Amino acid sequence: MHASQLDPDGLQPPTAAPTPALRRLTVGVVGPGRVGSALLEQLRAARERLRREQHIDLHLRVVADSRRMWLDSDDDALNARLGGAQIWRPSSLDDVAACLHGAPGAVIVDCSASEAVAARYADWLAAGLHVVTPNKLAPSGPLPHWRALQNLARTQRVQLRYEATVGAGLPVVQTLRDLLDTGDELIALEGMLSGTLAWLCYAYDGQRPFSELVRQAHELGYTEPDPRADLDGLDVARKLVILARESGRGLSLDDVSVQSLVPDSLRHVDREHFMNHLHLLDAPMAALHAKATAEGAVLRHIGRLDADGRARVGLVALPAEHGFAQARGADNIVQFHTRRYADTPLRVQGPGAGPDVTAGGVFTDLLRVAAEARA
Amino acid sequence: MHASQLDPDGLQPPTAAPTPALRRLTVGVVGPGRVGSALLEQLRAARERLRREQHIDLHLRVVADSRRMWLDSDDDALNARLGGAQIWRPSSLDDVAACLHGAPGAVIVDCSASEAVAARYADWLAAGLHVVTPNKLAPSGPLPHWRALQNLARTQRVQLRYEATVGAGLPVVQTLRDLLDTGDELIALEGMLSGTLAWLCYAYDGQRPFSELVRQAHELGYTEPDPRADLDGLDVARKLVILARESGRGLSLDDVSVQSLVPDSLRHVDREHFMNHLHLLDAPMAALHAKATAEGAVLRHIGRLDADGRARVGLVALPAEHGFAQARGADNIVQFHTRRYADTPLRVQGPGAGPDVTAGGVFTDLLRVAAEARA
Numbered sequence: 001m002h003a004s005q006l007d008p009d010g011l012q013p014p015t016a017a018p019t020p021a022l023r024r025l026t027v028g029v030v031g032p033g034r035v036g037s038a039l040l041e042q043l044r045a046a047r048e049r050l051r052r053e054q055h056i057d058l059h060l061r062v063v064a065d066s067r068r069m070w071l072d073s074d075d076d077a078l079n080a081r082l083g084g085a086q087i088w089r090p091s092s093l094d095d096v097a098a099c100l101h102g103a104p105g106a107v108i109v110d111c112s113a114s115e116a117v118a119a120r121y122a123d124w125l126a127a128g129l130h131v132v133t134p135n136k137l138a139p140s141g142p143l144p145h146w147r148a149l150q151n152l153a154r155t156q157r158v159q160l161r162y163e164a165t166v167g168a169g170l171p172v173v174q175t176l177r178d179l180l181d182t183g184d185e186l187i188a189l190e191g192m193l194s195g196t197l198a199w200l201c202y203a204y205d206g207q208r209p210f211s212e213l214v215r216q217a218h219e220l221g222y223t224e225p226d227p228r229a230d231l232d233g234l235d236v237a238r239k240l241v242i243l244a245r246e247s248g249r250g251l252s253l254d255d256v257s258v259q260s261l262v263p264d265s266l267r268h269v270d271r272e273h274f275m276n277h278l279h280l281l282d283a284p285m286a287a288l289h290a291k292a293t294a295e296g297a298v299l300r301h302i303g304r305l306d307a308d309g310r311a312r313v314g315l316v317a318l319p320a321e322h323g324f325a326q327a328r329g330a331d332n333i334v335q336f337h338t339r340r341y342a343d344t345p346l347r348v349q350g351p352g353a354g355p356d357v358t359a360g361g362v363f364t365d366l367l368r369v370a371a372e373a374r375a
Numbered sequence: 376m377h378a379s380q381l382d383p384d385g386l387q388p389p390t391a392a393p394t395p396a397l398r399r400l401t402v403g404v405v406g407p408g409r410v411g412s413a414l415l416e417q418l419r420a421a422r423e424r425l426r427r428e429q430h431i432d433l434h435l436r437v438v439a440d441s442r443r444m445w446l447d448s449d450d451d452a453l454n455a456r457l458g459g460a461q462i463w464r465p466s467s468l469d470d471v472a473a474c475l476h477g478a479p480g481a482v483i484v485d486c487s488a489s490e491a492v493a494a495r496y497a498d499w500l501a502a503g504l505h506v507v508t509p510n511k512l513a514p515s516g517p518l519p520h521w522r523a524l525q526n527l528a529r530t531q532r533v534q535l536r537y538e539a540t541v542g543a544g545l546p547v548v549q550t551l552r553d554l555l556d557t558g559d560e561l562i563a564l565e566g567m568l569s570g571t572l573a574w575l576c577y578a579y580d581g582q583r584p585f586s587e588l589v590r591q592a593h594e595l596g597y598t599e600p601d602p603r604a605d606l607d608g609l610d611v612a613r614k615l616v617i618l619a620r621e622s623g624r625g626l627s628l629d630d631v632s633v634q635s636l637v638p639d640s641l642r643h644v645d646r647e648h649f650m651n652h653l654h655l656l657d658a659p660m661a662a663l664h665a666k667a668t669a670e671g672a673v674l675r676h677i678g679r680l681d682a683d684g685r686a687r688v689g690l691v692a693l694p695a696e697h698g699f700a701q702a703r704g705a706d707n708i709v710q711f712h713t714r715r716y717a718d719t720p721l722r723v724q725g726p727g728a729g730p731d732v733t734a735g736g737v738f739t740d741l742l743r744v745a746a747e748a749r750a
Contacts, residue, residue: 046558182738183421326701346725363557372746
């Protein structure tokens with residue numbers, strides 16, 4: 001211990017240690033849409049590097065969409081049963097799980113936005129599979145079910161990870177987790193949790209009709225196919241629920257006070273009817289904008305979890321010097337007010353949507369699974 | 376796999392799985408100054424919760440400052456040798472390592488700012504101890520030595536973690552690591568990496584002399600005991616080197632172009648002489664401020680790693696709408712421009728100094744060690 005363990009040039013460790021064993025990660029991806037496809041590309045590109053630098057042997061064994069599935073099996077018994085590796089078959093979520101079952105570091109990635117897929121997490125966790133997902137449905141769904149899933153993961157000693165459900169690839173869930181795990185307390189949080197709504201609020205100057213901006217965002221593909229899925233605030237409310245639950249608050253979607261930008265008269269009409277009546281959004285927005293401007297404030301769409309436990313989503317008039325007022329474009333922002341970060345919050349900011357960054361968040365979760373899973 | 380694994384109320388998993396084994400973490404803390412003391416308090420407060428919720432058995436075995444050390448041994452053989460548990464002894468870094476050696480999940484936390492302690496990392500890693508530190512000296516020190524330390528950690532299968540060296544408890548190093556590990560590429564980064572310099576730039580309006588602000592910050596304890604340790608930009612340069620190295624760039628402190636705010640004539644005088652001649656800082660700052668103001672810009676102290684590999688630290692005139700221009704108070708900010716975050720950077724912002732948040736960053740590293748260490 002006393003002699004220096006480095007040679008004078010500091011270039012070589014003195015003792016040759018055994019090469020670390022490879023950590024196997026056997027991955028199944030369900031739902032290869034835009035995010036799933038980006039993930040598959042990232043996994044493919046990273047595979048050799050991960051093996052070389054991190055001793056992670058990442059093996060993609062199955063990819064399934066709603067119609068068919070692709071298997072790459074190096075399990076001889078499974079090959080024999082299925083009739084050879086790398087085959088296409090009709091899709092079946094049971095088969096996806098079955099061909100991961102028992103594999104080392106077996107993890108299912110749900111890149112769908114499907115309730116039917118999310119409904120399988122319990123089976124998968126119970127079968128000893130890790131689950132990673134950017135799908136908000138389960139973590140913002142019925143609270144008893146979500147708590148049961150988290151308990152199941154704990155008792156089965158598998159991981160259930162969902163970093164990309166909030167802010168896509170931005171480090172939001174993990175940052176909150178780390179604060180709490182190290183003994184900090186969440187007092188309140190606020191966020192601009194929708195890039196679409198952030199951009200609409202940023203671009204809206206009270207002159208050009210709000211409906212025109214919505215139409216433009218829709219045409220550029222910046223909104224959901226039905227823009228009401230952005231404008232109704234529910235997606236932001238789901239993210240708020242996920243963060244609230246992470247902090248130990250037993251919040252459900254019903255507990256969030258959500259201000260929708262969709263007029264009541266357009267809530268239940270078909271999409272075409274809605275798109276043809278977008279101008280009905282204009283007068284209410286113009287009134288809010290005029291009021292904010294008169295106060296020297298700007299309109300922003302915010303999700304807030306207050307110190308008293310209230311959760312709210314909607315438009316807020318913020319003073320022009322507020323950090324959120326100054327954000328440009330479509331950035332997501334999350335601010336954590338904690339006991340340690342009491343005077344000034346901890347803030348994470350950046351693009352919070354898009355296939356590449358979302359897939360990056362999912363991939364980060366996969367690496368955490370690899371790091372933490374016992375061999 | 377077909378039947379639901381949850382009961383109808385979704386409250387209980389159907390099968391009782393064995394309680395996960397405890398992961399032991401045996402901790403030694405060197406340098407219980409302000410950060411070390413905050414860490415000890417955080418560890419003490421978290422111990423029971425970590426055992427209950429995360430099955431981490433965190434055991435503090437030794438604390439040492441430069442004069443004496445405190446041992447809490449539950450190792451009977453060691454107790455017999457040392458003459459009983461919980462004893463005070465004259466401090467010895469050899470003894471600190473010796474009484475951690477062989478313990479499960481043994482980790483030394485260096486909360487000193489000491490070269491002598493940093494010089495021991497190689498011995499400790501070679502002896503199979505994990506090392507966690509907020510001390511910048513090793514990761515920003517001579518490049519061959521740092522690379523050798525990282526190699527040593529890899530071959531010895533132990534962890535060397537230093538999240539709190541940049542931005543204290545802000546998730547900076549881990550965020551960069553996650554981007555790179557998932558295949559993203561760092562193109563450039565820029566940061567306000569000194570809370571002290573951020574505050575001085577923010578508060579300086581060209582009217583009140585700059586030296587008065589420095590004196591005020593010094594009296595409030597916001598600067599180092601010798602404010603030149605902030606004003607010379609070297610601390611920011613060290614953080615820039617750490618982030619550059621994390622991204623694979625072989626940067627050394629000598630490669631960073633650093634603009635010091637300390638006039639040459641005051642560089643080598645004693646502290647009292649420096650404090651008595653603070654007014655010599657005023658004219659250069661006033662000139663820079665006037666020039667920036669004339670351009671509609673504001674002065675900020677920035678560390679930058681450019682796409683062409685250049686690393687620079689100093690004052691920059693930023694347009695008023697720049698995100699850094701709008702930051703208030705003493706916030707640290709880091710912006711990562713990557714292939715995925717090309718149009719808009721990923722930004723982390725918040726207080727980047729102080730015992731509690733720094734200790735929180737160290738604690739996060741400890742939890743990563745616990746999570747990733749093989750039992």
